[in-house]
Amino acid sequence: APRTVLISGCSSGIGLELAVQLAHDPKKRYQVVATMRDLGKKETLEAAAGEALGQTLTVAQLDVCSDESVAQCLSCIQGEVDVLVNNAGMGLVGPLEGLSLAAMQNVFDTNFFGAVRLVKAVLPGMKRRRQGHIVVISSVMGLQGVIFNDVYAASKFALEGFFESLAIQLLQFNIFISLVEPGPVVTEFEGKLLAQVSTAEFPGTDPDTLHYFRDLYLPASRKLFRSVGQSPQDVAIVNVISSARPPLRRQTNVRYSPLTMLKTVDSSGSLYVRTTHRLLFRCPRLLNLGLQCLSCGCLPTRVRPR
Numbered sequence: 001a002p003r004t005v006l007i008s009g010c011s012s013g014i015g016l017e018l019a020v021q022l023a024h025d026p027k028k029r030y031q032v033v034a035t036m037r038d039l040g041k042k043e044t045l046e047a048a049a050g051e052a053l054g055q056t057l058t059v060a061q062l063d064v065c066s067d068e069s070v071a072q073c074l075s076c077i078q079g080e081v082d083v084l085v086n087n088a089g090m091g092l093v094g095p096l097e098g099l100s101l102a103a104m105q106n107v108f109d110t111n112f113f114g115a116v117r118l119v120k121a122v123l124p125g126m127k128r129r130r131q132g133h134i135v136v137i138s139s140v141m142g143l144q145g146v147i148f149n150d151v152y153a154a155s156k157f158a159l160e161g162f163f164e165s166l167a168i169q170l171l172q173f174n175i176f177i178s179l180v181e182p183g184p185v186v187t188e189f190e191g192k193l194l195a196q197v198s199t200a201e202f203p204g205t206d207p208d209t210l211h212y213f214r215d216l217y218l219p220a221s222r223k224l225f226r227s228v229g230q231s232p233q234d235v236a237i238v239n240v241i242s243s244a245r246p247p248l249r250r251q252t253n254v255r256y257s258p259l260t261m262l263k264t265v266d267s268s269g270s271l272y273v274r275t276t277h278r279l280l281f282r283c284p285r286l287l288n289l290g291l292q293c294l295s296c297g298c299l300p301t302r303v304r305p306r
């Protein structure tokens, strides 16, 4: 029988793409419940699903921030969820001084507690049946901090700690956890963030910090998306879901790995912090070459690719 896959945040981006790829599986291994907060936005998904709509893909309402919405959605599903994909998420960038606590809490409510809420709802069924797979769209920012993404990175670190802990217990129940860690992916995500920061004033922030944010970080971030950004199609989560032994962690972008390696090779953490500081504040070539800067000679020899 096909496995029931419930995915959050399918009105756009990675969630939409994953839902469509699974629904079009040539072997018809999946019954996809593609959920979204606002069903008014279902047209793009439905168009992309094509003939799969109503066959291997159904669309349902789900706001990960609402207990009622989660309960309502799960009660409508025939049978149990075999694979849960926690994809819904939002970003937040900017100098800390200019961001409200409410905005930060909203990020945690969505990115962290949204996933926790769904897991609590599906876990008893998975444990009873002694099978299941929980996939979490984390980020490379769940592995290492990125300047001006303090709160977003914290929400992804929280997911990493939570699910790594849970993975140990769940092995006992034959339930797998997979944290997928993309680098930049070209979706509406970045556009939403840029729209947010173009009107934000970040009150209470000193001029130096504002200058670093607007004149160094924002252009560098745009360049990074352009130079190493993946498409949602490239994120290849289907491989993780179809795997007989799903990995706990899967980075999706080899072109970003020079940056993630910096943390792996130096457990004190200073190589990563100093190098990324240098990339942004000292090496203007970053703006032209993106991550190729890692081989341009401005980095310590031991982190340069051979």
Ligand code: NAD
Pocket: 008, 009, 010, 011, 012, 013, 014, 015, 036, 037, 062, 063, 064, 065, 086, 087, 088, 089, 090, 091, 110, 114, 137, 138, 139, 140, 181, 182, 183, 184, 185, 186, 187, 188, 189, 190, 192
């Ligand atoms: P996106 O903005 O296209 O998709 C995010 C989806 O989550 C949207 O459809 C949005 O409506 C939905 N969502 C937000 N709050 C919700 C809520 N309360 N309930 C239900 N749905 C809600 O962006 P994306 O890039 O496809 O992001 C998907 C996931 O990938 C996110 O968790 C994001 O953090 C992660 N990610 C994105 C990137 C990137 O560069 N785009 C990189 C790494 C990880």
